[in-house]
Amino acid sequence: VTHLTNYHLAKFLEKHNDKNKLDDVLLKVENISKCESLHAFYNILWKYETKECFYCGKRLSDKRIATHVDHFIPWSYIQSDNMWNLVLSCQSCNTKKSNKLAKSVYLEKMFVRNDNLKLTAVHNDFNYYSERKLEALYEYAGMNGYVENWSP
Numbered sequence: 001v002t003h004l005t006n007y008h009l010a011k012f013l014e015k016h017n018d019k020n021k022l023d024d025v026l027l028k029v030e031n032i033s034k035c036e037s038l039h040a041f042y043n044i045l046w047k048y049e050t051k052e053c054f055y056c057g058k059r060l061s062d063k064r065i066a067t068h069v070d071h072f073i074p075w076s077y078i079q080s081d082n083m084w085n086l087v088l089s090c091q092s093c094n095t096k097k098s099n100k101l102a103k104s105v106y107l108e109k110m111f112v113r114n115d116n117l118k119l120t121a122v123h124n125d126f127n128y129y130s131e132r133k134l135e136a137l138y139e140y141a142g143m144n145g146y147v148e149n150w151s152p
């Protein structure tokens with residue numbers, strides 16, 4: 001909680017500081033850690049998931065650059081990478097969705113997806129998962145101003 005509070009304080013202060021000196025340092029750090037940490041998740045999802053974009057259903061390329069790992073609840077809200085919150089998506093959907101919340105039909109789709117994925121070898125990644133938790137995070141993110149009802 002302390003780290004999260006400090007992070008949001010830093011983010012707030014960043015907005016009010018001289019842009020030339022510290023230009024979105026936090027965002028840069030975020031993006032570096034995102035790229036590094038998602039590779040392992042990509043390999044797991046590629047192994048167990050249908051090779052289709054979670055949002056538009058488009059057939060995914062096995063080229064890493066064209067297939068993205070998307071945080072269903074935006075990373076900027078949840079601030080961590082959890083198997084139960086990650087899906088494969090095409091580059092277009094991932095880019096357009098960005099920090100938005102997908103329509104509630106996709107929340108239902110997440111419940112089903114997670115029920116299936118937790119039956120695989122990655123079941124330990126679901127020790128702290130429940131539908132209720134995912135649903136609550138989805139609702140809280142909406143209440144905190146995240147743009148809702150995104151669909152491709």
Ligand SMILES: [Zn+2]
Pocket residue numbers: 053054055056057058089090091092093094152
């Ligand atoms: Zn897509």
